[in-house]
Amino acid sequence: MKRFFFDLKEGIIISLKAIAANKMRAILTTLGIIIGIVAVTTMSTAIVGLREAFLSSLSSLGNDVLYVDKFEWFGSRNWRQYRNRKDITYDQYVKLREMLPADAYEAMAPNKRTFGKTVKYKQRSVQATLIYGTTEEFIKTSGAIPENGRFMNEFEVKAGRRVCIIGQDIAKNLFPNMDPLNKYIRINNVPLKVIGVLEKQGSAFFGSFSMDGQIIMPLKVFERLFGQRHGRMLIDIKVADVNKMDDVKELVTAVMRTVRKVPPGKPNDFAVNRQDVFTEVYDKTVGVVALAGIVITALSLFVGAIGIMNIMFVSVTERTKEIGIRKAIGARTWSILLQFLSEAAIICMIGGVIGLIISFPLSLIIDRFLPTAMPLDIVFLSLVISALVGIISGFLPAYKASRLNPVEALRYE
Amino acid sequence: MNNIIKLEHIAKIYEVGAEKVHALKDVSLTIDENEYVAIMGPSGSGKSTLMNIIGCLDTPTKGTYIFTGVNVSEMDDNELAEIRNKEIGFVFQTFNLLPRSNALHNVELPLIYAGIPKNERQEKAIQALKSVGLEDRIYHKPNELSGGQRQRVAIARALVTNPSIILADEPTGNLDTKTGEDIMALFNELHEKGHTIILVTHEEYIAEHAERIIRLRDGLIERDEPVENRVIPNHTLSEG
Numbered sequence: 193m194k195r196f197f198f199d200l201k202e203g204i205i206i207s208l209k210a211i212a213a214n215k216m217r218a219i220l221t222t223l224g225i226i227i228g229i230v231a232v233t234t235m236s237t238a239i240v241g242l243r244e245a246f247l248s249s250l251s252s253l254g255n256d257v258l259y260v261d262k263f264e265w266f267g268s269r270n271w272r273q274y275r276n277r278k279d280i281t282y283d284q285y286v287k288l289r290e291m292l293p294a295d296a297y298e299a300m301a302p303n304k305r306t307f308g309k310t311v312k313y314k315q316r317s318v319q320a321t322l323i324y325g326t327t328e329e330f331i332k333t334s335g336a337i338p339e340n341g342r343f344m345n346e347f348e349v350k351a352g353r354r355v356c357i358i359g360q361d362i363a364k365n366l367f368p369n370m371d372p373l374n375k376y377i378r379i380n381n382v383p384l385k386v387i388g389v390l391e392k393q394g395s396a397f398f399g400s401f402s403m404d405g406q407i408i409m410p411l412k413v414f415e416r417l418f419g420q421r422h423g424r425m426l427i428d429i430k431v432a433d434v435n436k437m438d439d440v441k442e443l444v445t446a447v448m449r450t451v452r453k454v455p456p457g458k459p460n461d462f463a464v465n466r467q468d469v470f471t472e473v474y475d476k477t478v479g480v481v482a483l484a485g486i487v488i489t490a491l492s493l494f495v496g497a498i499g500i501m502n503i504m505f506v507s508v509t510e511r512t513k514e515i516g517i518r519k520a521i522g523a524r525t526w527s528i529l530l531q532f533l534s535e536a537a538i539i540c541m542i543g544g545v546i547g548l549i550i551s552f553p554l555s556l557i558i559d560r561f562l563p564t565a566m567p568l569d570i571v572f573l574s575l576v577i578s579a580l581v582g583i584i585s586g587f588l589p590a591y592k593a594s595r596l597n598p599v600e601a602l603r604y605e
Numbered sequence: 606m607n608n609i610i611k612l613e614h615i616a617k618i619y620e621v622g623a624e625k626v627h628a629l630k631d632v633s634l635t636i637d638e639n640e641y642v643a644i645m646g647p648s649g650s651g652k653s654t655l656m657n658i659i660g661c662l663d664t665p666t667k668g669t670y671i672f673t674g675v676n677v678s679e680m681d682d683n684e685l686a687e688i689r690n691k692e693i694g695f696v697f698q699t700f701n702l703l704p705r706s707n708a709l710h711n712v713e714l715p716l717i718y719a720g721i722p723k724n725e726r727q728e729k730a731i732q733a734l735k736s737v738g739l740e741d742r743i744y745h746k747p748n749e750l751s752g753g754q755r756q757r758v759a760i761a762r763a764l765v766t767n768p769s770i771i772l773a774d775e776p777t778g779n780l781d782t783k784t785g786e787d788i789m790a791l792f793n794e795l796h797e798k799g800h801t802i803i804l805v806t807h808e809e810y811i812a813e814h815a816e817r818i819i820r821l822r823d824g825l826i827e828r829d830e831p832v833e834n835r836v837i838p839n840h841t842l843s844e845g
C-alpha cells in the first residue's frame with residue numbers, strides 16, 4: 193500500500209514533467225474535455241434547475257395533503273371507464289368527515305374550481321385565473337394565507353355569505369393604490385365583499401398561470417354564481433402526520449368506497465391523489481428527456497475522451513525509447529502503466545477544472561431563469577468524471593506502453 | 606569463487622515473418638564474481654543478444670539461465686524488472702539517457718523504481734556522479750555534456766544501485782580513442798573495487814583490458830580464453 197502511494201507520487205511527478213514539456217499539446221487535448229465538461233455541467237445545472245422550478249411550482253399543492261377526486265390525476269386507462277364516474281358530492285364529503293377517525297386528519301375542505309372568469313370593480317375588470325368555492329378549512333389544506341384582512345370563517349361558509357379572499361394580482365389590478373378590504377367586487381354581476389388579500393404565491397406549473405390570480409369564496413356562493421353542476425368537487429385532506437400519509441390514504445379509500453357504495457371486488461370509482469404523482473409523472477416524462485439531454489451532452493465528453501486516447505497513443509509511441517530505458521533500469525509494468533494513466537488523468541482534470549471555471553458564469557446566467565446555482569455535487573462529480581475519463585481513455589495507451597518489450601523499445605529510433 | 610552467471614545451452618531464435626533467425630544457437634558459460642570479461646565477435650554474431658539475456662532484458666528461447674543461484678528463465682516480467690533494477694547495471698553504446706532530465710535525475714532513476722525516498726536517492730546519485738568524476742556537472746542535461754561525460758553519467762546510473770554485475774554493450778563505440786580510454790580506466794577502477802564486469806567490444810585493444818575474452822561466431826562460442834597481457838590503464842579520471 194505504501195509502495196502504491198510512492199509509485200503514484202513518482203508517476204504523477206513524471207507525468208507533470210511530461211505535460212509541462214508539451215504544454216501546447218496538452219492544452220489542445222484538454223479542449224475536448226473542457227467542452228465536454230462545460231456541456232455536461234451546464235446541462236445538468238439546467239436540468240436540476242428545471243426540476244426545482246417544477247417542484248416549487250407544486251408548492252401550491254401540499255405534500256401532506258390527499259386530494260380525493262373522481263379522477264386519477266394521471267392515469268393511462270381508457271377514458272370511457274372514467275367518463276361514467278359519478279361526481280363527488282357534498283353529502284359524500286359530510287359522510288367521509290363523519291366516518292374518518294378524527295385524529296387521522298388535521299383539516300378537510302371540499303372545493304370546486306373554475307377558470308378564467310371575469311371579475312369587476314367599478315370600471316375595472318380582470319380575469320381571475322382560478323376561483324375556488326370551498327370552506328374555512330381550505331386555509332389549512334391549501335396554505336393560502338391572507339396577508340391583509342382575514343380568511344372566511346365557519347359562519348360565513350355555512351350561511352353562504354358573499355365574501356371572498358383575493359390574490360395579489362387581482363388586488364393590484366382592480367385596486368391600484370387602494371385598499372381592497374371591504375370593497376365589493378362583481379362576478380356575474382353578483383357583488384362579493386373582499387375580506388382578505390392573500391400572500392404573494394408566484395406562478396404555478398412554469399408560469400402557465402399565476403396563483404396570485406385566484407379568488408376564494410364559500411362553496412355555496414360558488415354554486416349560486418356558477419350553478420350546481422359547474423366544476424367537479426374535490427375533497428382536500430391535510431393529514432395529521434405526514435409519515436402516515438399511506439395509512440390515511442388507505443383509510444380514506446376504504447371510507448370512500450363505503451360512502452360511494454362500491455361493491456367489494458369492483459375497482460374504485462374515485463381516486464385519492466397526492467402531489468407526488470406530479471413529481472413521478474415529471475420524472476417519467478421531462479426526466480426522460482432530461483436524461484437524453486445529459487446523454488447527448490455526455491457524447492461531447494466522449495469525443496474529448498477519444499482525443500485523449502489518441503494523444504496518449506502518440507505520446508507512448510513518441511516515448512518508446514524512454515519507456516525502454518525505464519524498463520531496462522527496472523521499471524515494472526505497473527510503474528509504466530501508472531505513469532501514463534496519471535498523465536491522462538491529469539490532462540483530463542486540468543480540462544475539468546478549466547471547464548468548471550467556464551461553466552460557472554454560465555450557471556449564473558441559468559440562475560436568472562431557474563431557481564438554482566451550480567450544485568456543488570455537480571462540481572465534484574465533474575472532476576471525478578474527468579479523472580475517470582482520463583483513466584479510461586488513457587488505459588489502452590498506458591497498457592500498450594507497459595507491455596513494451598524493453599529490448600525492442602530501446603532499439604526504437 | 607562463486608559463479609554469478611551460469612548459462613546452459615542457451616538459444617535465442619527470432620522469428621521474422623516465416624524465417625527463423627538463430628541469433629544464439631547453443632551457448633553455455635559461467636562467469637564468476639568479480640570477473641572482468643570481454644565478449645568479441647563479428648557483427649551479427651549474437652553479442653548483443655547474449656548481453657540482453659545475461660542482463661535479464663530478454664529471455665532465451667531455450668536453455669536455462671541461473672543468475673546468482675536463481676533460475677531466471679522462468680521469471681515473469683516484473684520479477685525480471687526487479688532483478689534488472691537491483692542486480693544489474695547497464696551501459697549502452699548510445700548512452701540511453703533521458704534527454705530532458707539532468708544528470709542527477711538520470712542517475713536517480715533506478716532508485717525511483719527501487720522505491721527509495723527522495724533525499725536518500727539524491728545523496729546516492731550525487732555519490733555515484735562523484736565516483737565517475739562528474740560532481741560539477743550534476744545539473745547538466747545530456748545535450749549539455751560531451752559524449753564521454755554522457756557515458757560517465759550512464760555508468761553512474763549503472764552503479765548507483767550497487768549491482769552485482771555491470772554490463773556494457775560497446776561502451777566506447779561512440780567515443781574517440783582518448784575518451785574511450787578514460788571510460789576503460791573507470792571500468793578498471795570498478796573492477797578493482799570488486800564489481801563483476803562484462804563488456805562487448807569490437808576492438809581487440811579494448812578487449813585486452815579484461816581478464817578473459819569470449820569470442821562468438823554465428824551464435825556459438827568460438828573461443829573462451831584468459832588475456833595474457835592485460836592492459837592496465839595507468840591514468841586516473843580526467844575531464845574528457
Ligand SMILES: Nc1ncnc2c1ncn2[C@@H]1O[C@H](COP(=O)(O)OP(=O)(O)OP(=O)(O)O)[C@@H](O)[C@H]1O
Binds near residue numbers: 626648651652
Ligand atoms: N529483434 C530481432 N528480430 C529479429 N532478428 C534479430 C533481432 N535482434 C537481433 N536479431 C538478429 O540476431 C542476430 C544477432 O544480433 P545481435 O544484435 O546479437 O548481433 P551483435 O553481435 O550484437 O552485432 P553488432 O556487433 O552489429 O552489434 C543478427 O542476425 C540479427 O539480425
Ligand SMILES: [Mg+2]
Binds near residue numbers: 652653654
Ligand atoms: Mg550489438
